Amino acid sequence: MTLDLPLVARGKVREVYDAGDDRLLLVASDRISAYDHVLPTPIPDKGAVLTRLSVWWFDQLAQVLAEHGAQHHLVSADDVPAEVAGRAMLVRRLVMEPVECVARGYLSGSGTVEYGRTGAIVDVELPAGLVEGSRLPEPVFTPSTKAEVGEHDEAISFARTVELVGAQRAEQLRELTLALYRRGHEVAQRAGIVLADTKFEFGTDGDVLVLADEVMTPDSSRFWPAATWAPGAVQPSYDKQYVRDWLTSSGWDRQSPPPELPEDVVAATRERYVAAYEALTGSPFA
C-alpha cells in the first residue's frame, strides 16, 4: 500500500503521514511485534481494531480531558484515504511534548527490574515486598524519553521532566496521565482486563494540552486477563500470549529473523484483539 502523502514518522507497526492543512494521518498496520522484533506474518484487522479502540477511548475520555483543560487530537477516523479506511486517524498536527507519559498501576517488565535494584522506579519510591505483577498501592507516573526507532525508551525522573517541559506542564502531565489511566483501569476492569500500565503522548495546540497518538491499546499498554492475574510471575498477555508461546516453542533464538506464524496462531491472535475491543467497548467489531 503506498499513500500519496509525505511520510513524517514510522514506528514498528504504525506510520505518520503529512495530510496537509496542519493535519496528520496516523496509519496502523496489521504488523505485530514480539520480543523486540516485527514479525513477518500480519494479523488481519489488528490495525483496524486498535484504531477503533483509540477512537472509542477518545470519546470515553473527553470528560476527564475537559476537567483538566485538555483536548484530544482526533479530527476524523472516517475522512481518510480509501487505502487505509478503518485503520487510520486524521489528527491535528501538534507540537509534541518530548516525554512519553507512562502510568503504572502494577509492577512489571523494566519496572520490576528497576525496583529489584533500587526499591524504586527512577525517583518513585515503592513499598517493600512487591513482586512481578503486584498491584501498586497507587498508580505512579514514570515518564520516559522518546528513544530512536529500535531503541528502548529511557525512564526519567520527574525532576528531569521539569527540566524538559517546565514545572507547570510537568505537573499537568502527571496529573492528567494518572487521571486518564485511572479511568481506563476502571473501564478495563469491568471488561475483565487488567490495564497494568500504559503510555500516553501529548502535544500542544497553542496553550492547550492535547492527548495524541494511540490511546490505551494493547500496543501502548499491558493488557492482562483479569481472571488469571496472580502476582509473583510474568503475567500472560491478553493479546500476544499465543504468539509469544509459539515463538518460544518454535526454538527461535530471538536474534535471527523471526519465523512466519502458523495460521492457527494468527487466527487466535486476531480473535484476542477483537475480544479485547468487544469486551471494552461492549460493541461488536464486525
Ligand SMILES: N#Cc1c(N)ncnc1-c1cnn(CCN2CCOCC2)c1
Ligand atoms: N500522534 C501524533 C502527532 C500529532 N498529533 N502531531 C504531531 N506529531 C505527532 C507525532 C508524530 N510522531 N509521533 C510519535 C508517535 N508515532 C506514532 C506513529 O508511529 C510512529 C510513532 C507523534
